[in-house]
Every structure is written in C-alpha cells, then in structure tokens.
Amino acid sequence: MDKFYHFLTLVSIGLYWFLVAGVTLRIVLKRRAVSVSLAWLMIIYIVPVVGVGCYFLFGELNLGRKRAERAREMFGPFQQWFRQLNHCQAHIPDALGGHISKIDDLCNNRMSIPALSGNSLSLQNSTDEILRSIIQDIEKAEHSISMVFYIWHPGGLADSVASALIQASKRGVKVKLLLDSAGSPRFFRSSWYQMMKNSGIEVVQALEVSPWRIFLRRLDLRQHRKIIVIDDAIAYTGSMNLVDPAYFKQNSDVGQWIDIMVRITGPTVNVLSAIHSWDWEVETGQRHLPKLPECQIDPSEQQHPIQVVPSGPGMPENLILQVLALAMHQANHSVKITTPYFVPSNDLLETIKLTAQRGVAVDIIIPHKNDSLMVKWASRAFYGDLLSAGVKIHEFHGGLLHTKSVVIDDHFCLVGTVNMDMRSLWLNFEVTLAVEDQAFTQEMLWLQQQYIDQSYPVNKEQWKSRPIRHRFLERAFFLFNPLL
Structure with missing residues (x-):
C-alpha cells in the first residue's frame, strides 16, 4: 500500500510539473507584453496549483466558442454600416482639429468609425441630476429604449428608472435591457427582474456566470459599457452604473461613488445605438442595426465633433x-x-x-x-x-x-x-x-x-x-x- 501511495504521489507530481511546463510554454509562445507574461509566470511558480488554475480561468482572452464565432461573423456587416457614415454630411475631415483628426484616421482605418459633427453635449456630474434626467427622457420616449450596463443595483432613484421603463413598455415602447451577469446579481435576484419581463421588456444577462462555463470562457471578461439610447435621438454614456449611490455599497467604507454621464443628441447617438446593437447580437444572435443618422447640419454653427471608440472581443485589439x-x-x-x-x-x-x-x-x-x-x-x-x-x-x-x-x-x-x-x-x-x-x-x-x-x-x-x-x-x- 505504501508503494502504491508513493507511486501515486510521484505520478501526481510528474503530471503537475508536466502541466506547469505546458502552461509555461503556452505563456512564452503567446504574443503579448513581456511584463504580462512575466507576471503570469511569477504567479504560477509562487502560488503552486492555484496559479495554474488562475491561468486557465483568467489567463487568456476567451469569449467562448459560440460568441467568438458570432463576433467574427458580425464584424463585416457592422463595419459596412459604420463605413457609410463617412459619406454623410456630419463627417467633415477638413474641419477637424489636430487632436481628433488623427484619432479619426486611426478609428476609421481600424474599424471604419468616423468622427461625426453636429452634436450637442451636456456634462452631468450629480448622480441625482443624472438619474432624474434619464427618467424624464424615458417618460418622453415614443418608439424605443436600448440600455446596457455593467451594474444595475436596486434602491432609491434606480427603482424610479425601473418604474419609468415598465410604464414605457406598457405604452408600447420597445425596451431592450442588457446587464452584465456578474455586475448585476442583486438585480437578477430582485422582484424588478420579473416585473420588467412581465411588462414586455427584453432583459438579457450578458456573459452569464455559471459553474458549467468555468473552463469554456474567461470569467472576468465583462460587459462594462454604460449606454442608453432613446428613440435613436438621445443617448447617455459615461462612468455611472444604474445605481443610486446613497443605496450602493454603503458598507464598503469608501464613501459615495462620484460619477459623470454625458447626454448627447445628434449623429453620434446612432453610432452608440450601433454599439448597443453589437452587444445585443453578441449575446442573443439577433441583429437590429439602427437607421443611419440624419446628417443635416448647419456649417455656420459650431460642429462639436465626437469620435466613438469601442473595444472588446471581436473588435480591433488595443x-x-x-x-x-x-x-x-x-x-x-x-x-x-x-x-x-x-x-x-x-x-x-x-x-x-x-x-x-x-x-x-x-x-x-x-x-x-x-x-x-x-x-x-x-x-x-x-x-x-x-x-x-x-x-x-x-x-x-x-x-x-x-x-x-x-x-x-x-x-x-x-x-x-x-x-x-x-x-x-x-x-x-x-x-x-x-x-x-x-x-x-x-x-x-x-x-x-x-x-x-x-x-x-x-x-x-x-x-x-x-x-x-x-x-x-x-x-x-x-x-x-x-x-x-
């Protein structure tokens, strides 16, 4: 029996070091920053077993086979939609300043997204102001509301936003809500989730967290965008999740979260709508590309050009x-x-x-x-x-x-x-x-x-x-x- 356990120990050690050698070789052969590769090698050798497990879970950009294939197939049609924006009046390369002109060149060459003029912007830095502004725009919505957030945390004015969405859906507005599964667990356990679904709102969990997917997809790959598009006429984006800071992480001893959002009207709204459509298709397979923006602008007015820069699996790296x-x-x-x-x-x-x-x-x-x-x-x-x-x-x-x-x-x-x-x-x-x-x-x-x-x-x-x-x-x- 002792010989058997001795043999089993030797086999286990041998298999482990064979695994470590294989992972080491994979890290070395991967083309990425040297500092990242060295950090992973340190983790693997300093924290035995756990380090190898961490690499399998978090070491590589793995969206999952089905989503990855879908993202590859989507890129062409979306790029074609973006490319059409270059021919509208809102793209004025000669009027762009030095900073945004070079960024326009980069984004156009890599993803066909141009900088568009003819926008209006409003910077909102009070969370109370932000949530009340969102509620007011939802209450005026006539056709569609599309939203994607990393975190939706029930409580306070966040519940008022949920109520406004339910009322909008009941009066015939098409509402699509995409929330990250890991970022919004409290929402999916709350009564709001079922109430929204019962009212006709399409609520989808992005990158669903599940024990069955643990080795099929990188678990810390998250849907971190914050976008609201209303009637393809008004959009919001910025740093703020759909939370009321007075009700969010009150026991974390960091104080209230300080955030901003940007409210936008103009051609850039349709670009943000297309980014939401990308995320929706990656998750559901359903394609709902928005209409192209109306690009009628007055050349005598300030143009307020904006370049939308998205990133994520399936999009150009870095x-x-x-x-x-x-x-x-x-x-x-x-x-x-x-x-x-x-x-x-x-x-x-x-x-x-x-x-x-x-x-x-x-x-x-x-x-x-x-x-x-x-x-x-x-x-x-x-x-x-x-x-x-x-x-x-x-x-x-x-x-x-x-x-x-x-x-x-x-x-x-x-x-x-x-x-x-x-x-x-x-x-x-x-x-x-x-x-x-x-x-x-x-x-x-x-x-x-x-x-x-x-x-x-x-x-x-x-x-x-x-x-x-x-x-x-x-x-x-x-x-x-x-x-x-």
Missing part, C-alpha cells in the same frame, strides 16, 4: 489604448487624468512618463480609498516611477472617485467607461468618446479641478520614506496585475 497613447503624444501643455483603478500596462506607463518628461504638466487623480484592496496597493507600486518622471498624483478624499476622463491641453477630452487598467484596455467591452468641444472640455476641466481641490497631493520625499510593510504590499499585489 484600439482604446492606442487612442489614449495618441492623445497623450499630441499633448503640448497639459494632461489631466481621473480614474478609479490605476494599474497600467508597461506601454501606458511609459507613455505617461514620456509625456511628463518632455515638459507636459501631467496630473493623475485617484481615489484615496478603493473598493478593491488589491488595486489600491498595486496602484501605489507605480507612484515612485511616476513621481520621478514629474507626474503629479492627487489622492481624492471625497468618496470613491469613479469618473474616467482625460483632458488634453484644456480643449480636447476623452470620457467614457474605461479605467486605466489592463482589464479595461485589453479585456472588457468598453466605450469612450473623444470630444473636440471647447465649452464641454472646459466644463470637464472645471470638474477635474474640483476633484483636485478635494484631494491631497502625494509628496515625493514623503513617499520615499513610507513604511517597509507598505513597500512589500505594493510589490506583492503588483505581481497580480494581470488579474486586476
């Missing part, structure tokens, strides 16, 4: 990361960044450092308290390099700053759903807007200054004298950056 890098490389005077989760790839880190080292004033505003302990410490692992490069870091003390924004040279900005981490830039379904609008950007800049006024700057000399245990935690959690 598109939002490329837009970020392109925008920062064009900066002449200043770059201001707000992000709740800051765990950049090595490429993005070097872009930020290079921008500061060539004399551009770079400010990064990050929440002091974070709902993710791992992200909190991993973020701080980058502080030393950034401070040495001349970047100013501000830790926000007014709650969990969830706004995702970048303002370049005070007249061009990026706003959307994208965090400065590898999950957002490489993995999730995301969307950001590149906006060339002086008045809107000044509003965004004013808001960022309000955030800075509620922050404490990270002092370089004080940072160097931080406790040894803090340094250890930073480096330890930094190793897990592929999972963050």
Whole structure:
C-alpha cells in the first residue's frame, strides 16, 4: 500500500510539473507584453496549483466558442454600416482639429468609425441630476429604449428608472435591457427582474456566470459599457452604473461613488445605438442595426465633433489604448487624468512618463480609498516611477472617485467607461468618446479641478520614506496585475 501511495504521489507530481511546463510554454509562445507574461509566470511558480488554475480561468482572452464565432461573423456587416457614415454630411475631415483628426484616421482605418459633427453635449456630474434626467427622457420616449450596463443595483432613484421603463413598455415602447451577469446579481435576484419581463421588456444577462462555463470562457471578461439610447435621438454614456449611490455599497467604507454621464443628441447617438446593437447580437444572435443618422447640419454653427471608440472581443485589439497613447503624444501643455483603478500596462506607463518628461504638466487623480484592496496597493507600486518622471498624483478624499476622463491641453477630452487598467484596455467591452468641444472640455476641466481641490497631493520625499510593510504590499499585489 505504501508503494502504491508513493507511486501515486510521484505520478501526481510528474503530471503537475508536466502541466506547469505546458502552461509555461503556452505563456512564452503567446504574443503579448513581456511584463504580462512575466507576471503570469511569477504567479504560477509562487502560488503552486492555484496559479495554474488562475491561468486557465483568467489567463487568456476567451469569449467562448459560440460568441467568438458570432463576433467574427458580425464584424463585416457592422463595419459596412459604420463605413457609410463617412459619406454623410456630419463627417467633415477638413474641419477637424489636430487632436481628433488623427484619432479619426486611426478609428476609421481600424474599424471604419468616423468622427461625426453636429452634436450637442451636456456634462452631468450629480448622480441625482443624472438619474432624474434619464427618467424624464424615458417618460418622453415614443418608439424605443436600448440600455446596457455593467451594474444595475436596486434602491432609491434606480427603482424610479425601473418604474419609468415598465410604464414605457406598457405604452408600447420597445425596451431592450442588457446587464452584465456578474455586475448585476442583486438585480437578477430582485422582484424588478420579473416585473420588467412581465411588462414586455427584453432583459438579457450578458456573459452569464455559471459553474458549467468555468473552463469554456474567461470569467472576468465583462460587459462594462454604460449606454442608453432613446428613440435613436438621445443617448447617455459615461462612468455611472444604474445605481443610486446613497443605496450602493454603503458598507464598503469608501464613501459615495462620484460619477459623470454625458447626454448627447445628434449623429453620434446612432453610432452608440450601433454599439448597443453589437452587444445585443453578441449575446442573443439577433441583429437590429439602427437607421443611419440624419446628417443635416448647419456649417455656420459650431460642429462639436465626437469620435466613438469601442473595444472588446471581436473588435480591433488595443484600439482604446492606442487612442489614449495618441492623445497623450499630441499633448503640448497639459494632461489631466481621473480614474478609479490605476494599474497600467508597461506601454501606458511609459507613455505617461514620456509625456511628463518632455515638459507636459501631467496630473493623475485617484481615489484615496478603493473598493478593491488589491488595486489600491498595486496602484501605489507605480507612484515612485511616476513621481520621478514629474507626474503629479492627487489622492481624492471625497468618496470613491469613479469618473474616467482625460483632458488634453484644456480643449480636447476623452470620457467614457474605461479605467486605466489592463482589464479595461485589453479585456472588457468598453466605450469612450473623444470630444473636440471647447465649452464641454472646459466644463470637464472645471470638474477635474474640483476633484483636485478635494484631494491631497502625494509628496515625493514623503513617499520615499513610507513604511517597509507598505513597500512589500505594493510589490506583492503588483505581481497580480494581470488579474486586476
């Protein structure tokens, strides 16, 4: 019997090391950032068995066979729809400023999405204002409402939005609601889910979490977009989930979540509607491409061009990361960044450092308290390099700053759903807007200054004298950056 157990032990060890060798070879042969590959190798060797399991679950971009095939088949028809926008009056390449012109070239060449003019934008930074504005627009809806959110958390004004949707459906408005399964579990367990379905609303779980799918699809691949489209005439997007902050994560000791949304009218609404249609088809197989926008614009008025930049499986890789890098490389005077989760790839880190080292004033505003302990410490692992490069870091003390924004040279900005981490830039379904609008950007800049006024700057000399245990935690959690 002892010999049998000895033999079984040797076989188990042999199989495990054969598995480790196979995974190591797969990591090395995969074409990705060296820092990501090294981080995975560290995890596998430092955390035996668990590390290999983590790689199988989270190590590769795996959408699932059926969804992946569907996404590949969809790309051609959607690209053809986007390409038609180049021929409408709202695409005016000669009138685009330097920043957005190059981004228009990039997005057009990679996904056929052009920057469109003739829009109006409204920046909303009060969650109460945002939810009440959404309710008012839903109450006026006549034909259709399409929504996609990562989190829908019942309670407070979020319930008023749900009631408005139910009433809209009952009066004949077609309502489609796509919610991430992992982000919205409380919604799917609540009475609102069944009430919406009973009223005729199509409610779909995106990327459903299930034990049966654990090895068939990467579990932390999430639907992270936030989009509302009403009658193909009004759209919202930004950082805010469908939650009332007064009723959301009250026990997490981070304060209320601070968010923004952008309300849009004009041709860009139809582009956001097409992005929602993409997500709907990936999940359901049903195609509902919107009508092309009416592009009648007055050339004598300000054009407010917007470039919609989506990302996610099936779409061109690293598109939002490329837009970020392109925008920062064009900066002449200043770059201001707000992000709740800051765990950049090595490429993005070097872009930020290079921008500061060539004399551009770079400010990064990050929440002091974070709902993710791992992200909190991993973020701080980058502080030393950034401070040495001349970047100013501000830790926000007014709650969990969830706004995702970048303002370049005070007249061009990026706003959307994208965090400065590898999950957002490489993995999730995301969307950001590149906006060339002086008045809107000044509003965004004013808001960022309000955030800075509620922050404490990270002092370089004080940072160097931080406790040894803090340094250890930073480096330890930094190793897990592929999972963050």
